[in-house]
Amino acid sequence: MPEKLFNVNQKEYILPGNRSCQGCGLSLAYRYILKALRENTIMTIPASCLTVLHGLYPTTSVNVPCLNCTFASTAASASGLVAGLAAMNRTDTTVVAMAGDGGTFDIGLQALSGAAERGTDFIYVCYDNEGYMNTGTQRSSATPIGALTTTTPVLTKQQNKKDMMKIMEAHDIPYLAMMSPSYPVDLYDKFVKAKRIKGTRYMQISAPCPPGWVFPPKDTVKLGRLAVETSVVVLYEIEDGKFRLTGRSKTLAEKGTRAPLVQYIEKQGRFKKMSMEQLGKMQKWVDGKWNEYLKRAEG
Amino acid sequence: MSEVKILTGNQAAAAAVKLCKVQVISAYPITPSTSLTETLAEWIERGELKAEYVRVESEHSVMTVCVAAATVGARVFTSTSSHGLLYMHEQLHWAAGSRLPIVTCVVNRGVGAPWSIFNDQQDSIAQRDTGWIQLYCRDNQEIIDTVIQAYRIAEQAYCPVMVCYDGFVLSHTMMPVEIPDAEKVNAFLPPYKPHTFLSPEEPRNINPVIFPSQRRDDLGILRDGYMEFRWKLQNALEGAREIIVAANREYAESFGRDHGGMLWSYKTDDAEVCIVGMGSLASEATAAADLLREGGIRAGVVGIRAYRPFPRQEVREVLKKAPAIVIFEKNVSYGYEGALSADLKAALYGTGIDAPVHNYIAGLGGRDVKAAELAEAVRASLADIASGTRERQTWLNCVTE
Ligand SMILES: Cc1ncc(C[n+]2csc(CCOP(=O)(O)OP(=O)(O)O)c2C)c(N)n1
Ligand code: SF4
Numbered sequence: 001m002p003e004k005l006f007n008v009n010q011k012e013y014i015l016p017g018n019r020s021c022q023g024c025g026l027s028l029a030y031r032y033i034l035k036a037l038r039e040n041t042i043m044t045i046p047a048s049c050l051t052v053l054h055g056l057y058p059t060t061s062v063n064v065p066c067l068n069c070t071f072a073s074t075a076a077s078a079s080g081l082v083a084g085l086a087a088m089n090r091t092d093t094t095v096v097a098m099a100g101d102g103g104t105f106d107i108g109l110q111a112l113s114g115a116a117e118r119g120t121d122f123i124y125v126c127y128d129n130e131g132y133m134n135t136g137t138q139r140s141s142a143t144p145i146g147a148l149t150t151t152t153p154v155l156t157k158q159q160n161k162k163d164m165m166k167i168m169e170a171h172d173i174p175y176l177a178m179m180s181p182s183y184p185v186d187l188y189d190k191f192v193k194a195k196r197i198k199g200t201r202y203m204q205i206s207a208p209c210p211p212g213w214v215f216p217p218k219d220t221v222k223l224g225r226l227a228v229e230t231s232v233v234v235l236y237e238i239e240d241g242k243f244r245l246t247g248r249s250k251t252l253a254e255k256g257t258r259a260p261l262v263q264y265i266e267k268q269g270r271f272k273k274m275s276m277e278q279l280g281k282m283q284k285w286v287d288g289k290w291n292e293y294l295k296r297a298e299g
Numbered sequence: 300m301s302e303v304k305i306l307t308g309n310q311a312a313a314a315a316v317k318l319c320k321v322q323v324i325s326a327y328p329i330t331p332s333t334s335l336t337e338t339l340a341e342w343i344e345r346g347e348l349k350a351e352y353v354r355v356e357s358e359h360s361v362m363t364v365c366v367a368a369a370t371v372g373a374r375v376f377t378s379t380s381s382h383g384l385l386y387m388h389e390q391l392h393w394a395a396g397s398r399l400p401i402v403t404c405v406v407n408r409g410v411g412a413p414w415s416i417f418n419d420q421q422d423s424i425a426q427r428d429t430g431w432i433q434l435y436c437r438d439n440q441e442i443i444d445t446v447i448q449a450y451r452i453a454e455q456a457y458c459p460v461m462v463c464y465d466g467f468v469l470s471h472t473m474m475p476v477e478i479p480d481a482e483k484v485n486a487f488l489p490p491y492k493p494h495t496f497l498s499p500e501e502p503r504n505i506n507p508v509i510f511p512s513q514r515r516d517d518l519g520i521l522r523d524g525y526m527e528f529r530w531k532l533q534n535a536l537e538g539a540r541e542i543i544v545a546a547n548r549e550y551a552e553s554f555g556r557d558h559g560g561m562l563w564s565y566k567t568d569d570a571e572v573c574i575v576g577m578g579s580l581a582s583e584a585t586a587a588a589d590l591l592r593e594g595g596i597r598a599g600v601v602g603i604r605a606y607r608p609f610p611r612q613e614v615r616e617v618l619k620k621a622p623a624i625v626i627f628e629k630n631v632s633y634g635y636e637g638a639l640s641a642d643l644k645a646a647l648y649g650t651g652i653d654a655p656v657h658n659y660i661a662g663l664g665g666r667d668v669k670a671a672e673l674a675e676a677v678r679a680s681l682a683d684i685a686s687g688t689r690e691r692q693t694w695l696n697c698v699t700e
Pocket of ligand 2: 019020021022023024025133134208209210212
């Protein structure tokens with residue numbers, strides 16, 4: 001792995017001193033995404049923490065062209081960029097849409113589904129911080145069961161997380177991947193690969209969020225690793241329908257060692273009101289997914 | 300060479316889009332605008348029109364596609380009606396705020412609940428404050444000519460333009476239409492040159508978060524705050540008056556058809572009553588004026604062509620001698636009166652024009668409006684005015700008891 005790190009594009013596309021929080025998982029991921037995508041990329045982003053990271057007019061901390069769009073319209077905005085570029089005979093530019101889980105799992109789902117069904121030639125990135133963080137930690141359909149949010153402030157979220165990867169896979173698109181900023185080389189490699197593929201590519205990143213998940217900013221990478229160790233987050237890719245575990249998740253599968261979910265849960269303030277019953281339910285959910293992945297990995 | 304064909308309003312609009320060499324079209328079906336974009340889809344698939352057609356899953360996405368495609372430099376078009384336009388509402392603000400020259404045909408239709416597919420103008424009037432220029436057409440010839448002018452106007456003013464025309468009454472009614480010569484349209488309408496071209500060669504962030512007040516950029520230059528952006532949009536719409544008038548004048552010079560710039564008038568010079576309206580209703584009013592004149596009442600008509608920017612000066616000029624004004628319109632600003640009536644009265648305020656203004660809400664949800672009914676309403680209003688009633692709001696042909 002360290003060997004590969006030396007091959008990573010050395011150029012920086014996000015300037016230091018951007019407006020994301022200390023220890024923001026999204027900003028870690030974004031840095032590597034842009035390195036992998038390199039030049040000749042156009043971004044489009046909706047209302048979210050990423051908008052804030054991009055900076056306030058008239059300055060920006062990001063050195064790639066970007067069209068900001070409304071909350072529901074990310075994938076449609078990408079569709080417009082793709083069509084406009086085609087009309088201008090500029091089909092070599094990579095169009096990338098990037099939104100949070102709220103902008104993807106919830107309000108943006110219709111436009112994303114439409115764009116994927118049309119086979120629009122673009123990369124869609126969802127950074128999943130499991131809540132509406134930009135508006136102050138409200139629940140989204142990506143929020144896990146048992147989590148406190150400002151709209152589930154007393155009883156915690158009652159439902160399991162929506163399986164967005166499954167929804168996107170059902171669109172029959174050529175490439176999907178699950179990633180974590182705690183494993184930047186895995187993430188980088190997947191984006192390098194995605195850039196080469198034509199059609200709709202869906203990339204989902206689990207992005208630990210210190211204020212939203214309630215943990216110290218210095219622990220972001222550690223928490224992202226714990227998520228993978230407990231298989232709450234599983235690193236994989238689906239290329240032309242072929243499922244493959246990657247990186248640390250692949251190793252875990254080979255060794256048959258997974259940490260219990262509670263190790264991940266106890267590190268986060270958002271789960272402080274989680275009941276034993278909810279913990280059991282979430283463990284069952286995580287185990288179910290893991291076993292499904294193992295089976296698929298065997299082919 | 301120009302040629303005359305018998306076309307529906309939607310076919311006339313499609314012909315204009317083709318002549319304007321539109322590069323990206325996105326649309327979502329809704330009656331009565333559907334056949335316009337179906338025609339364009341067919342021409343594109345047959346290779347008769349070279350454009351990208353993006354078949355999206357909603358009108359919200361339609362306008363998003365238009366915004367994004369225009370941002371990378373393409374000339375774009377869409378068309379919608381009623382709920383489709385309402386569903387675009389959020390994006391209409393973004394199109395105008397981004398100062399993009401998007402042209403949209405709005406085939407006017409009533410708005411639910413309850414459902415109606417028939418015509419009134421509540422849909423576009425409800426979008427009045429989104430920062431779009433709104434032009435209303437009275438017949439199919441005006442539709443084709445106005446769409447061509449709309450691109451000229453939009454690309455000079457850097458404001459999006461709605462070309463509004465009445466559903467079914469025009470969209471599905473056939474009339475002879477002269478299709479302008481393609482070469483002459485090319486001369487009238489040069490290719491679109493974007494003010495900001497989003498491209499990797501010169502990275503920039505378009506429409507990011509902005510503060511209320513001005514801020515300095517990295518070079519120390521003071522840049523606009525949110526309010527300055529809004530003021531510039533307001534200024535652009537006010538300034539669009541001259542562009543609209545010039546586009547109409549130059550179009551008349553090249554193509555021999557003058558539809559009036561901001562408004563048109565019919566027999567207003569000696570009028571003892573001026574009827575005011577928009578779209579096909581205004582054209583019906585000319586028939587009513589003729590009926591009234593046959594009966595000895597000197598009636599004239601003012602057809603509002605540009606509703607935004609509002610023809611403030613022009614209505615003052617054309618109505619300055621009118622002893623009485625009767626407005627007919629197919630919309631209502633609930634809790635007040637017809638939107639046109641309110642705007643027109645505001646334009647006359649303080650100018651010394653002191654004519655009584657009567658307002659009729661007519662033809663909502665496709666209720667038929669006949670010239671004879673308009674004439675009858677004008678007669679009733681004149682009798683009322685003679686007995687001293689200066690203001691009146693009436694729902695024409697509506698059984699209110
Ligand atoms: C139509 C609309 N509704 C609500 C909002 C307010 N809003 C802005 S960002 C946001 C939450 C974004 O959440 P997510 O997509 O998960 O991204 P994150 O903030 O977590 O980065 C909301 C609700 C909006 N901008 N537009
Ligand atoms: S709230 Fe969370 S996702 Fe948003 S910037 Fe802060 S750390 Fe990042």
